[in-house]
Amino acid sequence: MTASPALEAAATAVVRSAAVPFRASPAEAAAVLAETVARIERLFPAVRFGVGCAAQVRQLALPGGVRVTLAVTAVTDPAAHPVAAHTLTLLVTDPGGLDPAGVAELVRVVEAQPFTGLELGELRRQLPLTLGLPRRLGREALAGAAPLLTIHHMTDFLAMVEALGGLGAPAEALTVVDKGYPYRLSARVDAHLRRAGVAVWPWAAMGDALADHADRAARLGRRPLLVDDGGYALPVLLDRHPGLVSRFAGLVEQTMSGIFKLERFAGRLPMPVFSVAESRLKATVECYGIADAAARNILSLLPHEKFEGQAALVIGFGRIGEQIAEVLRARRMRVAVFDRQMVRLVGAHERGFTTAPSLPRLLAAHRPMLVVGSTGRTSVRGEHARALRRDCYLVSVTSRNHEFALDELADEARRIVDVGLLGTRYDLPHGPAVTVLGDGYPINFHHAESLPNKYADLILASLLVGACALARPGHGFTPGHNVARTDQVLETSGLLEGYYRLYGPDRQ
Ligand SMILES: NC(=O)c1ccc[n+]([C@@H]2O[C@H](COP(=O)([O-])OP(=O)(O)OC[C@H]3O[C@@H](n4cnc5c(N)ncnc54)[C@H](O)[C@@H]3O)[C@@H](O)[C@H]2O)c1
Numbered sequence: 001m002t003a004s005p006a007l008e009a010a011a012t013a014v015v016r017s018a019a020v021p022f023r024a025s026p027a028e029a030a031a032v033l034a035e036t037v038a039r040i041e042r043l044f045p046a047v048r049f050g051v052g053c054a055a056q057v058r059q060l061a062l063p064g065g066v067r068v069t070l071a072v073t074a075v076t077d078p079a080a081h082p083v084a085a086h087t088l089t090l091l092v093t094d095p096g097g098l099d100p101a102g103v104a105e106l107v108r109v110v111e112a113q114p115f116t117g118l119e120l121g122e123l124r125r126q127l128p129l130t131l132g133l134p135r136r137l138g139r140e141a142l143a144g145a146a147p148l149l150t151i152h153h154m155t156d157f158l159a160m161v162e163a164l165g166g167l168g169a170p171a172e173a174l175t176v177v178d179k180g181y182p183y184r185l186s187a188r189v190d191a192h193l194r195r196a197g198v199a200v201w202p203w204a205a206m207g208d209a210l211a212d213h214a215d216r217a218a219r220l221g222r223r224p225l226l227v228d229d230g231g232y233a234l235p236v237l238l239d240r241h242p243g244l245v246s247r248f249a250g251l252v253e254q255t256m257s258g259i260f261k262l263e264r265f266a267g268r269l270p271m272p273v274f275s276v277a278e279s280r281l282k283a284t285v286e287c288y289g290i291a292d293a294a295a296r297n298i299l300s301l302l303p304h305e306k307f308e309g310q311a312a313l314v315i316g317f318g319r320i321g322e323q324i325a326e327v328l329r330a331r332r333m334r335v336a337v338f339d340r341q342m343v344r345l346v347g348a349h350e351r352g353f354t355t356a357p358s359l360p361r362l363l364a365a366h367r368p369m370l371v372v373g374s375t376g377r378t379s380v381r382g383e384h385a386r387a388l389r390r391d392c393y394l395v396s397v398t399s400r401n402h403e404f405a406l407d408e409l410a411d412e413a414r415r416i417v418d419v420g421l422l423g424t425r426y427d428l429p430h431g432p433a434v435t436v437l438g439d440g441y442p443i444n445f446h447h448a449e450s451l452p453n454k455y456a457d458l459i460l461a462s463l464l465v466g467a468c469a470l471a472r473p474g475h476g477f478t479p480g481h482n483v484a485r486t487d488q489v490l491e492t493s494g495l496l497e498g499y500y501r502l503y504g505p506d507r508q
Pocket of ligand 1: 444
C-alpha cells in the first residue's frame with residue numbers, strides 16, 4: 001500500500017523533534033516559552049514569528065527557509081504525571097537550508113532549559129545539609145576562596161553551587177569543569193550554571209580552565225582551591241602549570257580514582273588533600289547507594305530482562321563491588337566474584353559467593369548473563385571475550401570508560417552494532433552477543449541521576465566542609481594526604497548528627 005502524497009509530505013517535513021519535560025507554575029510555563037524563543041533568537045537573529053498561534057505555541061521562520069514550531073503544553077493526564085508537569089516541544093517542520101549539525105544545535109538550544117522556581121524549591125528540600133552549611137559555618141567561610149569544581153552535572157550540584165554562594169563564593173568566583181557524562185538532566189544543569197554566570201569548561205580543556213581560573217581568582221583577590229571528583233585537576237595543574245601551583249590552597253577529593261591518580265606524585269604533593277574519598281563518613285553510606293543506583297539503572301534500561309535465578313559476575317570485590325554483589329544477590333541472582341587480590345577473593349568466598357582464582361575460568365564455568373566491573377582499572381580484555389559462553393551484558397561503575405578494553409573487544413568481534421540508549425553490542429565469532437551498557441561508562445550516571453539527592457546531600461556537604469576547612473588560615477592540614485585529620489574535621493562538623501536527625505529513628 002502506498003501512502004497518500006499528503007501523508008508523505010508530512011512524513012518528510014517533520015525531520016527532528018525534541019521534548020523537554022519540566023515542572024512549573026502557569027506563569028513560569030509561559031516564561032519558559034518566551035525564554036526559549038529568546039534563546040533561539042540569539043542563535044538565529046533574523047527569526048520571524050508566525051501569526052495566529054495559540055498562546056503557548058510559536059511558529060518560527062528562521063533564516064534559510066527553516067520552519068519550526070515551539071510549544072509549551074500541560075500534560076493531558078495529570079494523574080499519570082508529577083504535579084505541574086509540562087513539556088517544552090520543538091518540531092523542526094522544515095529544516096530549509098540547515099544541515100544536520102545546525103538542526104542539532106537548534107535542539108541543544110531548546111534543551112538548554114534552566115530549572116524553574118518550582119523545581120528549585122523541590123531540589124532545595126532534598127539537600128538540607130548542603131544548604132544549611134552557611135548557617136553552620138558562616139557566610140564568610142569562603143569569602144577569600146575561589147573554588148574550581150569538577151563535579152557531576154546533576155541537579156544536586158545546583159544546590160551545592162547555591163550553598164557556595166551562601167558561604168561567600170559567588171558565581172563569578174567559581175569555575176565548573178564538566179566531566180561530560182550523559183546525565184539525564186545535563187543540558188538543563190549546564191544551562192542553569194551558565195545563566196547564573198558560572199564559567200563552565202569541558203574536562204578535556206582542564207589546562208586552560210585552570211589558567212583562566214587562577215587569573216580570575218587573582219583579579220578578585222581570592223585564593224583558588226580545587227574540589228574534584230576523580231583526579232581531573234591536580235595532576236594537570238602539577239604537569240602543565242607548575243608556576244601556578246603555589247597559588248592554590250589545596251584539594252578536596254571525593255573519589256578513590258582521584259586518589260589513585262595522585263599516586264605518581266607520592267611524597268611530592270605540594271598542597272594539602274582533604275580526602276572525602278577515604279573518609280569513614282563516605283564509606284558509611286555511599287558505597288551501598290552507588291551499588292543500588294547502578295542496579296536500579298540496569299533494571300530501568302532492561303525492563304523486560306529476567307534477572308532472578310540468572311548468573312551474575314562481579315569483578316573487583318572492593319568497597320563498591322562488595323555492595324553490588326550483595327545487591328544482585330538480594331535480587332535473587334546467582335552471583336560469582338573475582339578479585340585479583342587473594343584477601344578480597346577469600347573475603348568473597350567466605351561470604352558465600354562463587355569464586356575462582358582465574359577470571360577466564362570463572363567466565364567460562366559460571367556463564368554470567370550480567371558482568372559488573374568495579375575494579376577502578378581495566379579488568380576485561382580481548383582474551384576474556386573468548387571465555388564468554390552466552391549472550392551477556394557488561395556493565396561498569398568505574399570512572400570514565402576504563403573498566404573494559406573496548407578496542408580489544410572490537411578487535412575480537414565479527415560485528416559491532418550501535419544499540420542506541422543501551423550502548424554497543426559486540427557479536428563474537430564463537431556466538432555470544434556482548435552488550436556493553438552505556439558504552440562502558442559508569443552505569444549509575446547513564447541518562448540517570450545516580451544516587452537520590454537525599455543521599456548525595458551528605459557527600460556534597462562534606463566536600464564543602466572540606467573546602468571551608470582548607471580556606472581557613474591556620475587550618476592545620478599539611479601538604480599531602482591528611483586522612484586522619486579529614487576524618488576528624490568531618491566527624492566533628494555536625495553533618496552526621498544532622499543526617500541522623502533527618503533519617504534516623506527519631507525523625508519527626
Ligand atoms: N560510579 C560511581 O558513582 C563511582 C563512585 C565512586 C567511585 N567509582 C569508581 O569505582 C571504582 C572502585 O571503587 P572502590 O572504592 O570499590 O575501589 P576499591 O579499591 O575498594 O576496590 C577495587 C577492587 O578491585 C580489585 N581489582 C583491581 N584491579 C583488578 C583487576 N584487574 N581484576 C580484578 N580485580 C581487580 C582490587 O583488588 C579491589 O579489591 C573507583 O576506582 C572509581 O573509579 C565510581
